[in-house]
Amino acid sequence: MHVCQILKTKSPELISVTPDQTMVEVLRLFRENNIGFVVVSRLPGECLGTLSERDCCNAVAEYGTDAPIMRVSDIMNRSVATCSAQDFLPFVMAIMTQRRTRHVLVMDGDTTVGVVSIGDVVKHRLDESLRNEQALHEYISGTNHH
Template sequence: MLIGEILNTKAAGVISVTPDKMIVEVLRLFRDRNIGFVAVSRSPGEYLGTLSERDCCNAVAEFGATAPSMLVADVMNRRVATCSALDGLPVVMAIMTKRRTRHVVVMNGKAVVGVVSIGDVVKHRLDELLRNEQALCDYIDGIGYH
């Protein structure tokens, strides 16, 4: 399965924040939208980096009680794992494993076209396994072929 196919099953768009937002504001966004990752940009089409729950936790561990009032620009990740919509699911799984990340930004040139999370990967692998299991059961039962 190609990453572009996975993106087609998700809501369109990428949630982003500006670098001048405070971390506490982003944490509220995470809570309210039930997400754990955003792109960072100043304008549509621009891509500066990302911010994840893990980045916020690391900021608290390093800076303590001042972390929530810090700016996204001070905490965001500028070295982001990326892939193309034409990459296969195993490629993204390998990126997630090697980089120890739960999110991979999908790029088309310099433009962000989506984000694939580990939850997306698990969902699509599970769907694939269930389809294979059903096909084997149908084969054993003699269903679907002549």
């Protein structure tokens, strides 16, 4: 399966924040939208970096009580894991494993077009397993004749 097929199943909205926002503002956005990851940008499609729940936890561990009022630009991840919409899912899974990340940005050249999360990968693999199981049951029971 290509990454573009996963993107078709997701909301096209890509939630982003600016580098000038504070960590606590981003955490509120996480809560309001039930997410744990955003792209940092000033313009649509741009990626200056990313910020995840893990990045926020690391900032608190490093900066203590100053972390919540720190600017996103001071705590964001600048080493962003990326792929293209034409990449295959196992390739993205390998990136997630090698980079120890739960999110990979999908890029079209220099433009961010989406995000694939570990949740998206698990959902796809579960759906695939259920389809295979159903097909095997139908094959064994002889209910799927062509």
